[in-house]
Amino acid sequence: MTVWSHILSTVDDDDPVFKALADPTRRLLLDRLFERDGRTLTELESEFDMSRFGVMKHLRVLAEAGLVVTRRSGREKLHFLNPVPIRLIHDRWIDKYTERRVSALAELKTQLEESA
Amino acid sequence: MTTMTEQTTQVYSVFIRATPEQVWDAITKPEFTTRYFYGSAVDSTFEPGAPFLSWSGDRQEKLVDGEVLDADPPRLLRHTWRALYDPETAAEPHSRVTWEIEPQDGGVTKLTVVHDGLERAPKTALSVAGGWMYVLSGLKTLLETGEPLASG
Numbered sequence: 001m002t003v004w005s006h007i008l009s010t011v012d013d014d015d016p017v018f019k020a021l022a023d024p025t026r027r028l029l030l031d032r033l034f035e036r037d038g039r040t041l042t043e044l045e046s047e048f049d050m051s052r053f054g055v056m057k058h059l060r061v062l063a064e065a066g067l068v069v070t071r072r073s074g075r076e077k078l079h080f081l082n083p084v085p086i087r088l089i090h091d092r093w094i095d096k097y098t099e100r101r102v103s104a105l106a107e108l109k110t111q112l113e114e115s116a
Numbered sequence: 117m118t119t120m121t122e123q124t125t126q127v128y129s130v131f132i133r134a135t136p137e138q139v140w141d142a143i144t145k146p147e148f149t150t151r152y153f154y155g156s157a158v159d160s161t162f163e164p165g166a167p168f169l170s171w172s173g174d175r176q177e178k179l180v181d182g183e184v185l186d187a188d189p190p191r192l193l194r195h196t197w198r199a200l201y202d203p204e205t206a207a208e209p210h211s212r213v214t215w216e217i218e219p220q221d222g223g224v225t226k227l228t229v230v231h232d233g234l235e236r237a238p239k240t241a242l243s244v245a246g247g248w249m250y251v252l253s254g255l256k257t258l259l260e261t262g263e264p265l266a267s268g
Contacts, residue, residue: 013131036123037123037125037126037127038123038125038127066129066130066131069127069128069129069228071125071127071230078125080125080126080127082127082128082129083128083249084128084129084130084248084249084252084253085130086249087249087250087252087253088130088253088256090253091253091257107155107264109155109173110150110155110173113172113173113174114173
């Protein structure tokens with residue numbers, strides 16, 4: 001894969017995430033899942049002044065961006081917050097400006113051990 | 117501000133531009149795991165019933181112990197998990213980690229990690245919550261660019 005195609009594909013990855021996050025209801029849904037994960041549509045709907053269809057629509061946008069992952073548990077469909085896409089944005093946009101605390105320490109440890 | 121409560125089932129997912137075989141290798145070969153999994157080296161034959169271990173980079177300290185429950189390369193790996201790097205998590209019972217590897221269209225593979233069975237391991241649940249997203253982000257970066265996150 002060329003450098004340029006990698007840059008393009010990375011942009012494609014982030015686009016739906018930024019779009020999904022650009023809505024207060026969807027951010028609130030993620031906050032609710034952060035507090036308690038693995039919830040049904042009915043549970044989530046009860047906390048929002050919004051129709052079931054409205055909550056479902058927002059959950060679908062979050063799922064398409066990979067921010068929410070659904071799993072079947074018996075007859076229930078549970079919604080889980082998946083923070084990995086946000087971490088990828090963090091790694092791409094923020095980490096390069098910081099000291100890369102955890103990863104740098106891990107790298108340093110490895111290098112020291114290898115040279116020891 | 118909200119505080120985080122320990123979640124007894126945690127699900128993490130990432131799309132990676134790689135084949136299922138490459139993802140399987142990245143999970144099961146120590147030369148890969150040392151580059152994205154906090155420098156740790158995985159150690160297992162990945163046969164059901166075999167020990168599942170993870171060591172520090174110098175192989176001196178055992179960081180994780182467990183047992184392989186199920187292995188279907190390159191699609192599924194399930195093993196138990198007890199983190200030994202912290203005395204509080206080491207005192208808790210084993211929990212369970214499932215790696216699901218699913219090929220998608222366009223040369224992309226979906227990797228999902230489910231960490232469950234954490235009902236009696238609240239310290240472990242809190243400890244791994246931030247860790248898995250770091251690990252999966254690093255695994256994706258390594259497979260797609262050939263470089264670990266910290267080298268940039």
